[in-house]
Amino acid sequence: MFFYIIRRLVSVVVMLFIISMTTFLVFFASPVDPASLTCAKNCTPQVIEGNRKLLGFDKPITVQYANFVKGLFVARDFPDDPEQKARAPQTIFTCEAPCLGYSQRQAKSVTEIIKDGLPITASIALGAFILWITSGVFLGIIAALNRGRWIDRLLVGISLVGYSLPSFFIGQLLLVFVAIKWQLWPIPNFVPPSEGLGLWAQSIMLPSVTLAAIFGASYVRLTRAYMLETMAEDYIRTARAKGVKESVVVRRHGLRAALTPIVTAAGLDLGGLLGGAIISEQVFSFRGLGWTSIQAITNTDLPVIVAVVVVASFFIVVANLVVDVLYGVIDPRVRMS
Amino acid sequence: MTNAPGQVEPPSGPSGVGAAVAEVDTTVDSAAVDGAVAIKGRSPWEIVRRRLRQDRVTMVAFGASVFFVVLAAIAPLLAKVGILNPDQTHPELVQGLGSMPEGFMGGVSASHWLGVEPGTGRDLLSRIITGMTTSLTVALLATIFSVVVGTIIGIISGFAGGRIDWLLSRFMDLVLSFPSTLMLLSLQAVLVDRIASLMGQPSSAPPPKIAFMVLVLGFFGFPFFARIIRGQVLSLREREFVEAARSLGARRGRIYFKELLPHLWAPLLVYTTLVLPANISAEAALGFLGVGLNPPTASLGAILNDTVAYALPDPAYFFFPGVTVFLLVLSFNLLGDGLRDALDPKAGRQ
Numbered sequence: 163m164f165f166y167i168i169r170r171l172v173s174v175v176v177m178l179f180i181i182s183m184t185t186f187l188v189f190f191a192s193p194v195d196p197a198s199l200t201c202a203k204n205c206t207p208q209v210i211e212g213n214r215k216l217l218g219f220d221k222p223i224t225v226q227y228a229n230f231v232k233g234l235f236v237a238r239d240f241p242d243d244p245e246q247k248a249r250a251p252q253t254i255f256t257c258e259a260p261c262l263g264y265s266q267r268q269a270k271s272v273t274e275i276i277k278d279g280l281p282i283t284a285s286i287a288l289g290a291f292i293l294w295i296t297s298g299v300f301l302g303i304i305a306a307l308n309r310g311r312w313i314d315r316l317l318v319g320i321s322l323v324g325y326s327l328p329s330f331f332i333g334q335l336l337l338v339f340v341a342i343k344w345q346l347w348p349i350p351n352f353v354p355p356s357e358g359l360g361l362w363a364q365s366i367m368l369p370s371v372t373l374a375a376i377f378g379a380s381y382v383r384l385t386r387a388y389m390l391e392t393m394a395e396d397y398i399r400t401a402r403a404k405g406v407k408e409s410v411v412v413r414r415h416g417l418r419a420a421l422t423p424i425v426t427a428a429g430l431d432l433g434g435l436l437g438g439a440i441i442s443e444q445v446f447s448f449r450g451l452g453w454t455s456i457q458a459i460t461n462t463d464l465p466v467i468v469a470v471v472v473v474a475s476f477f478i479v480v481a482n483l484v485v486d487v488l489y490g491v492i493d494p495r496v497r498m499s
Numbered sequence: 500m501t502n503a504p505g506q507v508e509p510p511s512g513p514s515g516v517g518a519a520v521a522e523v524d525t526t527v528d529s530a531a532v533d534g535a536v537a538i539k540g541r542s543p544w545e546i547v548r549r550r551l552r553q554d555r556v557t558m559v560a561f562g563a564s565v566f567f568v569v570l571a572a573i574a575p576l577l578a579k580v581g582i583l584n585p586d587q588t589h590p591e592l593v594q595g596l597g598s599m600p601e602g603f604m605g606g607v608s609a610s611h612w613l614g615v616e617p618g619t620g621r622d623l624l625s626r627i628i629t630g631m632t633t634s635l636t637v638a639l640l641a642t643i644f645s646v647v648v649g650t651i652i653g654i655i656s657g658f659a660g661g662r663i664d665w666l667l668s669r670f671m672d673l674v675l676s677f678p679s680t681l682m683l684l685s686l687q688a689v690l691v692d693r694i695a696s697l698m699g700q701p702s703s704a705p706p707p708k709i710a711f712m713v714l715v716l717g718f719f720g721f722p723f724f725a726r727i728i729r730g731q732v733l734s735l736r737e738r739e740f741v742e743a744a745r746s747l748g749a750r751r752g753r754i755y756f757k758e759l760l761p762h763l764w765a766p767l768l769v770y771t772t773l774v775l776p777a778n779i780s781a782e783a784a785l786g787f788l789g790v791g792l793n794p795p796t797a798s799l800g801a802i803l804n805d806t807v808a809y810a811l812p813d814p815a816y817f818f819f820p821g822v823t824v825f826l827l828v829l830s831f832n833l834l835g836d837g838l839r840d841a842l843d844p845k846a847g848r849q
Contacts, residue, residue: 326829
């Protein structure tokens with residue numbers, strides 16, 4: 163088990179290395195001159211050259227990447243010019259480690275920008291996760307235990323509708339009708355959890371519901387299918403034959419086995435969410451990572467784009483690792499080798 | 500969106516969707532003289548067709564999907580003969596406050612079934628149908644791209660094994676580790692201009708953007724197909740007919756496409772039907788975010804982007820395009836589900 167985790171950790175580091183390098187190459191070594199993308203309307207040759215030097219695009223791509231990796235551990239200067247630093251230190255921006263780059267658009271370190279957005283995205287993602295897991299799994303079990311009856315058909319039908327409804331549509335409905343027109347819920351405006359958990363939960367409720375709807379729907383179907391499969395197993399019949407109470411059969415024998423693949427899927431989906439609950443954030447104007455990335459794209463703020471992609475990939479890869487390790491803990495039939 | 504959460508695998512796993520095995524039907528033949536039970540063998544195709552025909556929901560979904568596709572296909576023609584008028588403005592219909600359409604439900608009338616667009620008074624139904632043409636084209640081309648690349652890589656990976664399989668599998672892991680929605684958004688910054696110059700068009704014109712969306716949506720979708728195909732090929736390559744083809748000296752290309760491919764149509768068909776709606780929503784979502792096709796081009800995403808501002812003053816204008824996307828996605832999803840059930844040899848009707 164221990165060696166398995168070590169080996170997986172190593173592979174995660176290798177994966178992150180390759181991902182960050184690929185992202186870097188795609189955005190900074192493409193045939194389009196990255197410096198010319200930094201200033202949209204007010205581009206003059208001087209501005210382009212200035213930004214090229216400021217952001218280090220004048221150096222070979224390998225050096226740029228090495229500097230990026232170095233910046234994760236030690237502070238970096240923008241522009242990286244010791245002579246200018248000695249001459250006029252106030253013109254140099256020092257980006258503290260871990261430094262993900264410098265956004266000249268916002269005159270801020272990219273790490274700061276990510277740090278501002280992450281708690282908001284994480285809050286929405288967490289809220290959505292709790293909503294979709296509890297409702298999805300619970301309703302899925304009910305559907306499976308009532309297979310073929312009207313309640314099963316109703317739940318399967320609802321989940322199909324939820325699964326096919328575009329999430330921007332749900333979000334816009336919630337915002338415009340539930341919050342603005344009928345005023346059934348206060349208009350969401352992010353409140354950090356430090357200012358009260360109740361207020362925090364209230365503020366993220368509608369964006370989380372928007373995000374959770376589509377996942378919840380697919381988890382009803384997923385849970386139902388796994389439950390049906392498990393409840394048809396021989397050991398369930400054995401347990402019943404032994405005279406075990408039906409509720410215990412369902413919980414201890416059925417659900418436990420059915421939960422394993424659901425945990426796997428849920429972990430991976432949660433990891434993917436941190437890359438941006440983009441639509442939900444856009445609908446409710448929450449300034450999370452998704453919103454940040456949209457802003458960065460409309461302003462072609464390349465350092466921010468690269469950082470958001472790398473951070474999002476980081477969460478996906480880590481979620482993969484956690485799920486693999488958890489798998490062995492939850493399901494005793496799986497042995498690590 | 501893209502949410503792209505269509506990524507949850509069906510519980511039976513990729514291997515669950517195989518060609519239906521021939522089954523033996525043991526209905527009593529009433530014509531049998533001495534009450535003997537007539538046993539009739541059915542080909543896999545017959546079984547699938549029979550199952551599908553008994554499944555009313557799937558048949559309705561099939562009908563709706565065909566209807567949408569045909570409508571989208573003939574829309575340019577309808578626009579040419581003047582049945583659809585997506586670009587004709589009707590200032591006389593939007594004289595209300597703030598150029599809002601007058602009348603019930605955003606100006607619904609006999610000549611404008613879904614009302615008119617606020618501001619310009621263009622016919623909403625015409626706009627939605629012509630928009631569907633663009634959106635379905637993008638979704639369909641992206642899906643085809645995923646299927647073709649995914650099938651080729653899946654077959655090679657599964658059949659070749661060893662180092663090639665390892666490399667291709669790690670490559671797929673890498674692609675799947677990227678946040679696909681985010682990439683779809685952000686790659687525009689560096690790719691659209693490039694594609695435009697390759698196509699010799701200005702980067703603001705729709706074709707480069709369409710090409711970009713097809714390529715990127717298709718690229719991030721291919722590992723799903725490749726993994727499923729690889730799994731199938733892993734078990735197929737041990738079968739006797741492959742052994743036979745090999746010992747007869749068949750070349751790799753022949754084994755891939757003439758021997759293996761015909762066994763893969765079932766999962767390909769099912770997953771194509773399930774990925775297509777995901778791509779439709781992706782296009783719509785991008786449009787909604789304002790980073791998809793731009794409003795002068797009629798696409799569902801572009802229309803949706805325009806409706807956002809009107810959700811409160813003109814709810815009908817907001818509802819109709821959104822509901823269209825919903826119905827499109829729903830019918831393809833239902834069709835895909837039905838096909839999966841019909842093609843799954845393990846499926847007892849659930």
